[in-house]
Amino acid sequence: MIKLTIDGQEVEVEPGTTILEAARTLGTEVPHYCYHQDIGIDGNCRICLVEVNGNTDKLTISCKQPCGEGMDVKTESDAVVKARKGVMEFLLINHPLDCTICDQAGECPLQDYSYHYGSGDSRFVEQKRNKRKKVEFSDKVVFDGERCILCTRCTRFFEEVRDCRPIGVENMGGKSTITLGPNGPIEDPYQLNIVDICPVGALTSQDFRFKQRIWFMDFAETVCPGCAKGCNITAGAYQGKLLRFVPRRNPDVNKSWMCDDGRLSYDDYNITERTRGAKVAGADASFEEALAKIGELVGDGSGVAVLASTSDTCEELHAIRTWAGKVGVTHLWHGAETWEGDDFLKEEDATPNTAGAQRLGFTPVPTEAPSLRGLVVAGDCPVPPALLADLDFLVLQAPVAGELGEAAMVLLPGLTRVEKKGTWVNCLGHAQKVQPALEPGPGVREDWELWRDLAGEDWTTLKAVTRAMEAASGSSSDTPLVASES
Amino acid sequence: MAKVVERRKLNFWEELYLPAIAEGLGRTFKQMFKPEITLQYPEQRPVIEDDYRGAPGLVKDEEGREKCVSCQLCEYICPPKAIVIVPGEAPEDTAYDYSNIEKAPKEFYIDMLRCIYCGYCEEICPEQAIFMTREYELNAATRQELVHDKPRLYEIGGTRPGLIKKWKHKDDGRGAEDH
Numbered sequence: 244m245i246k247l248t249i250d251g252q253e254v255e256v257e258p259g260t261t262i263l264e265a266a267r268t269l270g271t272e273v274p275h276y277c278y279h280q281d282i283g284i285d286g287n288c289r290i291c292l293v294e295v296n297g298n299t300d301k302l303t304i305s306c307k308q309p310c311g312e313g314m315d316v317k318t319e320s321d322a323v324v325k326a327r328k329g330v331m332e333f334l335l336i337n338h339p340l341d342c343t344i345c346d347q348a349g350e351c352p353l354q355d356y357s358y359h360y361g362s363g364d365s366r367f368v369e370q371k372r373n374k375r376k377k378v379e380f381s382d383k384v385v386f387d388g389e390r391c392i393l394c395t396r397c398t399r400f401f402e403e404v405r406d407c408r409p410i411g412v413e414n415m416g417g418k419s420t421i422t423l424g425p426n427g428p429i430e431d432p433y434q435l436n437i438v439d440i441c442p443v444g445a446l447t448s449q450d451f452r453f454k455q456r457i458w459f460m461d462f463a464e465t466v467c468p469g470c471a472k473g474c475n476i477t478a479g480a481y482q483g484k485l486l487r488f489v490p491r492r493n494p495d496v497n498k499s500w501m502c503d504d505g506r507l508s509y510d511d512y513n514i515t516e517r518t519r520g521a522k523v524a525g526a527d528a529s530f531e532e533a534l535a536k537i538g539e540l541v542g543d544g545s546g547v548a549v550l551a552s553t554s555d556t557c558e559e560l561h562a563i564r565t566w567a568g569k570v571g572v573t574h575l576w577h578g579a580e581t582w583e584g585d586d587f588l589k590e591e592d593a594t595p596n597t598a599g600a601q602r603l604g605f606t607p608v609p610t611e612a613p614s615l616r617g618l619v620v621a622g623d624c625p626v627p628p629a630l631l632a633d634l635d636f637l638v639l640q641a642p643v644a645g646e647l648g649e650a651a652m653v654l655l656p657g658l659t660r661v662e663k664k665g666t667w668v669n670c671l672g673h674a675q676k677v678q679p680a681l682e683p684g685p686g687v688r689e690d691w692e693l694w695r696d697l698a699g700e701d702w703t704t705l706k707a708v709t710r711a712m713e714a715a716s717g718s719s720s721d722t723p724l725v726a727s728e729s
Numbered sequence: 730m731a732k733v734v735e736r737r738k739l740n741f742w743e744e745l746y747l748p749a750i751a752e753g754l755g756r757t758f759k760q761m762f763k764p765e766i767t768l769q770y771p772e773q774r775p776v777i778e779d780d781y782r783g784a785p786g787l788v789k790d791e792e793g794r795e796k797c798v799s800c801q802l803c804e805y806i807c808p809p810k811a812i813v814i815v816p817g818e819a820p821e822d823t824a825y826d827y828s829n830i831e832k833a834p835k836e837f838y839i840d841m842l843r844c845i846y847c848g849y850c851e852e853i854c855p856e857q858a859i860f861m862t863r864e865y866e867l868n869a870a871t872r873q874e875l876v877h878d879k880p881r882l883y884e885i886g887g888t889r890p891g892l893i894k895k896w897k898h899k900d901d902g903r904g905a906e907d908h
């Protein structure tokens with residue numbers, strides 16, 4: 244371990260840790276553009292300068308300098324402040340300052356650092372350099388050469404994370420600009436990550452282009468519902484409509500990345516028509532009537548199976564399981580949905596909680612399914628047609644009933660994947676908290692409440708379900724069902 | 730406890746009421762020969778001062794191009810949240826060079842039932858595209874008519890040649906070679 248002092252505070256770090264990372268452990272954020280935790284160090288932007296051992300003639304870039312024994316680092320000394328101001332001035336010389344129309348405004352480090360460390364006015368009276376604007380790098384990404392500060396995070400993302408070089412820097416000096424390679428538009432299925440890591444508005448998403456200023460939006464820190472990987476995301480919504488997913492850093496699951504398919508899947512959850520209120524045999528009914536009807540239909544549970552969606556949270560699945568155990572339903576199956584996976588983040592399993600369902604005792608639908616009297620479908624999942632043959636009754640609980648809704652004896656509303664609150668377990672075995680990004684509106688009850696009422700339990704809050712689930716299934720640190728409080 | 734107010738007992742002249750009537754009529758007749766200050770609205774219109782804050786309107790420049798770039802700062806600053814903007818892409822198929830602008834409002838609504846005429850929108854606008862006009866006659870048969878949409882806002886705002894030079898193409902040939 245190496246001991247050093249940063250701004251008067253002593254800190255001990257592993258050998259090889261850079262000053263910037265060491266400062267971060269103390270809660271001191273050294274400004275940086277080109278450095279990014281997950282794509283390594285370049286050291287070209289020069290904004291992270293710090294003073295080491297009182298050397299004010301030659302400041303050091305903290306992103307690349309490893310900590311040394313006994314170093315005395317100052318991040319806010321006069322020399323540092325002056326140098327930082329100088330760097331900011333140079334970065335802004337050719338920047339167009341078109342924040343009014345820039346999608347990055349509001350989440351732009353250039354704006355933030357300009358506010359915190361810049362001088363507030365410009366001494367530059369000459370002609371700003373003109374570069375190419377609105378260059379389409381692909382049908383997903385637009386590039387604006389004038390806004391670019393050439394930190395090369397985007398090119399390094401492709402080189403170091405995706406092992407390809409669709410874009411690079413062309414020309415020299417002031418004429419340098421990011422350009423497409425000879426093979427035409429970017430085709431990488433993870434290309435939208437360069438929009439997130441671009442510290443300015445040079446790379447913007449075609450999909451999110453001019454949709455909404457981010458300060459009007461509501462954000463939920465949740466988990467991508469697209470596949471079993473469970474990438475951590477921040478879902479952004481405006482007036483009850485999802486507008487985007489962006490990845491949230493989690494070093495154990497997705498680092499700072501997510502796939503484009505998952506990212507652009509947000510619009511699937513902006514449903515316009517949905518089940519509201521309960522229905523029995525096609526006629527509107529109260530929830531109490533519908534639940535009583537289910538009890539009557541299921542009877543002693545023989546010949547009845549539960550098919551639960553693997554997008555249901557663990558809490559919902561526990562409530563379903565509790566009810567099934569009480570009425571004697573022994574077939575607990577989970578649905579399955581697939582899409583094309585890849586070898587990086589995207590999993591073939593297109594549902595977020597298959598691992599959680601299996602830990603709670605749900606099994607895949609057997610290939611030789613026993614003949615059934617009735618089927619209870621809990622949550623949004625495709626039902627194998629073989630199960631539907633010769634049924635006496637079908638109970639469907641889903642946000643969108645679809646064609647199956649007409650055949651259902653009892654129809655109950657449900658939440659979509661982005662409205663749920665609870666826990667999902669991803670394919671790596673991490674139990675992760677899910678937060679609702681949208682409100683379901685009137686006539687929809689939380690799924691776990693419906694199944695709790697059916698089971699006759701007295702859980703009043705979701706937390707009570709979580710505790711009951713923990714107690715009933717012996718959730719351990721190896722196979723957690725409950726997300727840790729962090 | 731209610732306070733009991735003693736009434737002054739009227740004297741003989743006061744009880745006659747005639748002197749009071751005469752005094753009242755005297756004032757009335759005097760007023761008839763004074764200059765008239767009533768305005769015969771709507772035939773006559775008041776003089777509106779230059780800094781009057783009437784209904785906000787969007788303005789076009791001298792060549793009829795919309796100045797607003799839908800940055801939504803007025804929507805952000807508006808205290809009663811009267812403004813709603815749907816941002817969109819600037820039109821490309823025109824004679825003008827939109828390469829420095831890119832953005833324009835697709836829809837622009839100001840709910841005049843909410844507007845409090847504070848003038849913050851005009852003050853914050855970085856493009857000098859929205860102004861408090863002298864328009865003060867806001868009447869309508871339905872509430873919906875008082876939610877001004879884009880055509881109505883441009884009708885109110887009219888044309889205002891401005892300082893904004895966003896249309897001037899910046900390229901003077903010094904920086905753009907090779908690009």
